[in-house]
Structure formats: structure tokens, C-alpha cells
Amino acid sequence: MRLKDKVAIITGAANGIGLAAAKTFAKEGAKVALADFDEATGTQRATELSEEGFEVAFFQVNVADRSSVDAMVQKVLGQYEKIDILVNNAGITRDGMLHKLAVEDFQKVVDVNLTGVFNCAQAVVPAMVQQGSGKIINTSSVSGVYGNVGQTNYAATKAGVVGMTKTWAKELGRKGINVNAVAPGFIETGMTAKVPEKVLEQMKMMVPLGRLGLPEDIANAYLFLASDESNYINGTTLHVDGGIMM
Ligand code: CAA
Ligand code: NAI
Numbered sequence: 001m002r003l004k005d006k007v008a009i010i011t012g013a014a015n016g017i018g019l020a021a022a023k024t025f026a027k028e029g030a031k032v033a034l035a036d037f038d039e040a041t042g043t044q045r046a047t048e049l050s051e052e053g054f055e056v057a058f059f060q061v062n063v064a065d066r067s068s069v070d071a072m073v074q075k076v077l078g079q080y081e082k083i084d085i086l087v088n089n090a091g092i093t094r095d096g097m098l099h100k101l102a103v104e105d106f107q108k109v110v111d112v113n114l115t116g117v118f119n120c121a122q123a124v125v126p127a128m129v130q131q132g133s134g135k136i137i138n139t140s141s142v143s144g145v146y147g148n149v150g151q152t153n154y155a156a157t158k159a160g161v162v163g164m165t166k167t168w169a170k171e172l173g174r175k176g177i178n179v180n181a182v183a184p185g186f187i188e189t190g191m192t193a194k195v196p197e198k199v200l201e202q203m204k205m206m207v208p209l210g211r212l213g214l215p216e217d218i219a220n221a222y223l224f225l226a227s228d229e230s231n232y233i234n235g236t237t238l239h240v241d242g243g244i245m246m
Contacts, residue, residue, distance in 0.1 A: 001029035002227040007080040009033045009073070010222075011063055011120055012090030014042035016189030017139075020215035021087055021222045026054035028223060033076045035061045036090065063090045063116030066123075073123040082131055085226045086124045088117040088138045088161075093191060095150040106153040113157035117164060121179075125172065134177040137225045138165050142185045142241050158183075162237050169235030178234045180225045185241025187213040208243035 008025050012018035013034035022032045026049055034049075036042040039060045046058035057079060061072040076083060091113045094105035117138055128134030143151045144158025161181060168179040186192055186203045192212065195203070204212060221240045224230055239245045 002223065002229070003085070004029035006030045006084040006226070007033070007076070007082050008085035008087065008226065009035050009059075009076055009083060009120070009124065010087040010089055011035045011061065011116070014038040014045055014058075016191065017184070017187060017215045017218045018087070018089040019045055020219040021089065022056060023049065023054075024216065024219040024223050025085075025226065026056055028227075030055075030085070030226075031080050032056040033059050033072075033080070035059045035063075035072055035076075037062050063088075063120055064111040066119050069116075069119040069123045073120075073127075077127060083124050083127045084131075084133065085135045086120060086137070087222050087226070088120050088136065089222075090116055091139060091141075091157075091191075093151070093154050093194070095154070095194075096152075097150055098152050101152055109153035109157055113154065114160045114164075117161055121164070121168060125177070128177050129172075129175045132176040134172075134175075135226050135230075136168065136172075136177060136179045137222050138179070138181040140165070140181045140183040140237055142183055142239070142244050145183055145237070145239070145245055165237065166235045173234050178225075178230065180230070180233055180235065181237040182218060182221045182225065183237050183239045183241065183245070184218045185213055185239075185244045187215060187218060189215055206244050207241070211242065213240065213242060 013022045014036035042058040049056045062068045140161045141158040143155045165181040
């Protein structure tokens, strides 16, 4: 087991990539805190995983709200006594062409995808520093590295995540904490289900592997960066996109 007795917080774990990661981590022996805004789905998924014999629990959180994040982290520490891994996976889109993008939609995406990542990392770091070890994995995107039509707000946040990842890798490396990012390509989840069919076809044509990714493809990359196998990897952005970025 690659994560035996490790305690992991995965944000956005009620659905999509985060849920796949929760299952993957739990199968590898981790105690997983599924942290999500979506209480109904998150509670149901945590119950299902518990019934399969995994040690998981749901924690309601709005990553954009600092007091909500602090409360979630305190509850996780209360239940599991330590935090070894944080996967900053929660994210949203509010797509629109630059000339039509509402300021509110720009700000909302920044609040969740950028401030939310900052909030969660800052909230877990004291516990990780105290124990002298930790792994933080941030979720970027091909859109943040490559740009994407209709995603001014989202691309800005996902590029920002890469900048924060490198900064924290430099700040926290000597404290025993590795910080890395994963930049997924186009993955089959609720997020891509909203993309118009014609655009989705264009996306598939960009991928040398000829298909969209599966949530498990990203969960496996998170697992690698959360495990001891990646102990000398710090500050990197791992592109898991079927070869779009090369
Ligand atoms: N790549 C290339 N072309 C795109 C595009 C994209 N991502 N998105 C839109 N276009 C093109 C359309 O095909 C269309 O072309 P034509 O004028 O030749 O028909 C043109 O841009 C205008 O598009 P719409 O007519 O759809 O314009 P709209 O104002 O009604 O809607 C939009 C704009 C909301 C951006 C809509 O096109 C859309 O949702 N596009 C998809 C945006 C996208 O790629 N989102 C990714 C979501 S998945 C994700 O974010 C995960 C991740 O990290 C990658
Ligand atoms: P999804 O929409 O399936 O799941 C996102 C989860 O985040 C949901 O459970 C939602 O409730 C939760 N969430 C949203 N706002 C929240 C908040 N304020 N606080 C707590 N939880 C919140 O999305 P998906 O596809 O699983 O995306 C996961 C991550 O991967 C996101 O950061 C996304 O930007 C990123 N990503 C996704 C890609 C894709 O093609 N699906 C490609 C590249 C990156």
C-alpha cells in the first residue's frame, strides 16, 4: 500500500477527479477527508466508500471562505490528528469570451480556484511544519499553461496555481514539505460535460492519444505525487493531458 496510514484532505472530492482520487487514495491505505461544498453528494459518496471498508469521512467546506476552511482543517485534525497530504482539487468554470465575461464571473473563479488554493494550503501548513513532513498537490490545467478560448478567468487562476506551487516549493522544501502541481488536459467529468459538442470534438483532435482523459488518469498522478515515490520531486507541474503539451 502506497499511502498506508497517511491522512489526506482532498478538496472537491464529491465529484469527478476528486472523487476518483479519494477512491484511489483509500485503496492505497490512506484515511481520506472528502472536503467539498456539495454536502448531499459528498455525504453519500463517503458513506458508499465507508461501506466498502475504506476509512473516509465527509467534511463540508467552501474553499473560497477562509473561516470555513479553518473549521474544516480543525475538524480533520480533531478526527485524524495529523495531515500528511493536501490535494487542492476543488475548482469551477464560468466560461465566456473576453468581451462578454461578467466581472462577477471573473471574481467568482478567482475566489474558488486561486484564493481557495491559498486558503487550504495556508490552513494545513502549520500542522505539516510541526510534523516535519507533508505533500501539497495543486490542480492547474492545460488552460493555465496553454490558454483556452472562453477561459480568461479560469486560465488566469490555473496559471496562478503554477506560480504559487513554485513559490511554496521554495518556501517549504526545507520544512520537509513537497509542493507540486498536476495540469490535466480535458477530462471526462461534469466540468467538460458543459462544453458545446462542437468544441469538445476540437479538443479531442488536439490530443495525440485521441481521447479525453478519465478522472482515474489524474487520480493516479495525484497518487504518485502524494506517495514516497516522488520524494525528490518538488515545484514541478506534471502534465497529464494525453500529449497536448509537449
Ligand atoms: N477552443 C476553440 N474554439 C472555441 C472554443 C475553444 N475552447 N470555445 C469556443 N470556440 C469557438 C466556437 O467554436 C465558435 O466558433 P465559430 O464562431 O467558428 O462557430 C466561437 O468560438 C464562438 O463560440 P460560441 O458561439 O459558443 O460563443 P458564445 O459566446 O455563445 O459562448 C463560450 C462562448 C461560453 C466560451 C462557449 O463557446 C464555450 O463554452 N466554449 C468552451 C470553452 C472551453 O473550452 N471550456 C473548457 C471547459 S473544461 C475545463 O475548463 C477543464 C480544463 O481545465 C481544460
Ligand atoms: P467537477 O465539477 O466534476 O468537480 C469539482 C468539485 O469541486 C465538485 O464536487 C464541487 O462541488 C467542488 N467545489 C466547487 N466549488 C467548491 C468550493 N467553493 N468549495 C469546495 N468545493 C467546491 O470538476 P472536475 O473536472 O473533477 O475538476 C477537478 C479539478 O480539476 C478542478 O480544479 C478543475 O479545474 C481541474 N481540471 C479539470 C479538468 C477537466 O477537464 N475536467 C481539466 C483540467 C483541470
